[in-house]
Amino acid sequence: MKDTEGYVTADGRQIGGTLMEMRNITLRFGGVVAIQDISFDIHEGEVRAIIGPNGAGKSSMLNVISGFYTPSEGEVWYQGAKRPPMKPYEVARQGVARTFQNIALFEGMTVLDNVMTGRLTHMNAGVVSQALWWGKARNEEMENREKVERVIDFLEIQNIRKTPVGRLPYGLKKRVELARALAAEPSLLLLDEPMAGMNVEEKEDMSRFILDVNDEFGTTICLIEHDMGVVMDLSDRVVVMDYGKKIGDGTPDEVRNNQDVIDAYLGVPH
Amino acid sequence: MLNDIFIAPFVDMVEAPDFLMQVLWEGLVSGILYALIALGFVLIFRSSRIFNFAQGIMVVFAALTLVGLFAMGVPAWLSVGLTLVVMFVLAVVIERVVLRPLVGQPDIILFMATIGITLFLIGLGETIFGGENKVMITEELGIPTGDTVLEPFGGLLILQHLDITVVIVATLLVLALLAFLNYTQMGRAIRALGDDHQAALSVGISLQTIWVLVWFIAGIIALVTGIAWGARAGVSFALEVIAYKALPVLMLGGLESITGAIVGGLMIGILEKLFEIYWGQPLLGGNTETWFAFVLALIVLLFRPQGLFGERIIERV
Structure with a gap:
């Protein structure tokens, strides 16, 4: 592991070393490249967000982390070891829990x-x-x-x-x-658009719960979100994706002022 | 005529309550076996959306294996143990060879695969054990064969010890299954898998393990029903029929519902017996038990297409 040093956030929380690291991940479906050579890491105890416009490959990335997709190229490092290709239930047993964009609950059960x-x-x-x-x-x-x-x-x-x-x-x-x-x-909690389709009040509730979870249990959280405002308030560091590529990575403030990110969200022609 | 349909049978019931009790008892015995078999179907359906056509032949196969092993000189109880091992191996093989390669295929393909399993097991059973009828090793297993005669209301009520044993064992098995499904993590996993595969994977449930487990449970159920039914009717491929008796139970109870399987099984067992004795034999010349359950199920389906306890199908438009 190259970077196991922690850091201190703007609001004074101590963040631990690297928990998970994605190294040069590429994911192809036939001829379509969903993720192109993306690397980033998740530190212990932080709230890490992946944002980007529709179709940027955010959900695909989350599916790679949780084992639902196997990357075509690249390595996933978890808790200091390279992770071999795994089935989703094996990943879950390693302490990675997740939620789904379209809610996947057991409807018939209480x-x-x-x-x-x-x-x-x-x-x-x-x-x-x-x-x-x-x-x-x-x-x-x-x-x-x-x-x-x-x-x-x-x-x-x-x-x-x-x-x-x-x-x-x-x-x-x-x-x-x-x-x-x-x-x-979980050691790592993955949230796939936890606020999608909610009204303002529900969004506020959910944000509060996410922050409380991180605070109370010290759970590392990686979340995908559409709503820029929410993400910037919640997260310690943000990865920005567009068309399967990483175009920004850093604290919310750094990302907010990144020209590529602004272009992606405002829709500058490629 | 109307008298024969609407009045006479009930008069008979009231006038000879001991005979009515006898009829109800016999209905209960078959009913609990139907319920057990139906549970086997429901478990497999809930966890994999497969309608297991092979359930019937599994009953035959289990009974044949048990009797066959005993004929080879294996002690009776050891034969039971070994048969369970065989049923477990069968579950593993079915998961490996049939289910795993077909994951994600349409339900109808999986259904047809279970027909394939049925035909294969018929062939395998005949090759190994031969096609002739055999006698269930009831006494060797220590199942009592006498009967107890009670005299309620000054009449006569004969309880076969075999039937009493069947009711007790089957009831215990049903209760154990219910507890297992409702109060253990494994049981929850089985129920969960049927609801949402993706979600199940995300909480660490392995499809393969659960499938082997439910097919093994179906195997255990097959063995118990095989022994119980085989003790009355002999061990032959005709035993398969008992599984088809579970079909109307499923229509009535709904393929999803565990309560439905149990209540439906008991209902059909008792009602078909009552109908046969009080209406079928005097009015229709008997032998109504072969079709009564199906007609009952059809009538229920007319009013409740999802069965009595099935999940309501609501489509949002």
Whole structure:
């Protein structure tokens, strides 16, 4: 690892060393190049944003990080080691949790059950002891339940614990999805457009929760967002993508004054 | 005529309550087996959207393996254990060879693949164990075969010990499955997988593990039903029919619903027996059990296309 030094943010928080590093990532679908030779890193404890106009390749990048896509070229380094090609569930078990742009919840299950699935990565008891509800499995279930209740409390969704997710309004579903990801106690939390489709009030709520999560649990967060205003307020450092390329990287202020970024957002012809 | 349909049967029921109890009991015994089989279908459907046509042949295959192993001189209980191992291997092989390569294909392709599995298992079973009828090793397994005669209301109620055992074992198995699905992480994973594959992957659920697990559970169910049904009707390929009895149960209960499978199974078991005894035999010359369940399911579907407990299909336009 070249850069394991931490830094201190503008508001005085101490950020740790490198947690994840993307090295020269390229992703192709047939002839289409979705991501072209992008490198950046995510430090422990920071809120890192990836922004860019529609079709810039932000979601593809998130899918590479979470293992849903395997990069055509380039390396992913995680916790100081190069990560071999992995299935998404294996990545999840390494402590990377995520939410989805179009909400992927288990609609038929209650909020509580949905959040409980977030604990699956911490499941150690075997199938047999689970089937018999015995020994280790039993203790584990209790322990998981406690942790989950804490997350539910934290995100203020106690009153809908037993409601089937399918019946909830959009904004709450987003929050339940966040709860499920949090329940995994992830080392890295990926949020794919957490504020998409929300009204101003819901956006403010969500921003507050994201900051609280980062603050309270020290969770490293990497998020994709459309809404420039929100991103600039939330994040410590920002990667800007356009047409699959990285056009900017730095603190919100640096990025705001970057001519390439301004051009991309205002639509200067390429 | 109207009298025969609407009045006489109920008069009979009231006049001979002991006989009514006998009928209900026998209905309950078949009902619980239907429920068990239907659960096998529901589990596989919920976790992979596959309608498992092979469930019936798995019953036959499990029973044949059990009897076959015993015939080779393996002790009875060890045969049960070994049969479970065989069913587990079968689950692994099916996942590896059939399901994994077909991930993401349309549901109908996977359905046809299970027909393929059915035909393959028929062939395999006949090759290894032969096609002739066999007798279930009921006594060797220590399943009681006598009967208890009760005398409620001054009448007669005969409870076969075999039936009592079946009801107890099947009920325990159903309860265990329910607890497993509702209160363990694995169970939650099974339910989750059916709802959203992507989300399931993102919380660390491995499709492969869960699929092997649900097919193995279906295998266990197949073995239990195979023993229970085989003890009454002998072990032959005709046992497969019991799985088709689960079809109306599924139509009634909905393919998604675990409660639906259980309630639907019991309902069909009991209603078809009642209908046969009180309406079928006197009015229609009997043998209504072969079709009654289907007609009932059709009538229910007319009013509730999603079944009694199925997920409501709402399409937003």
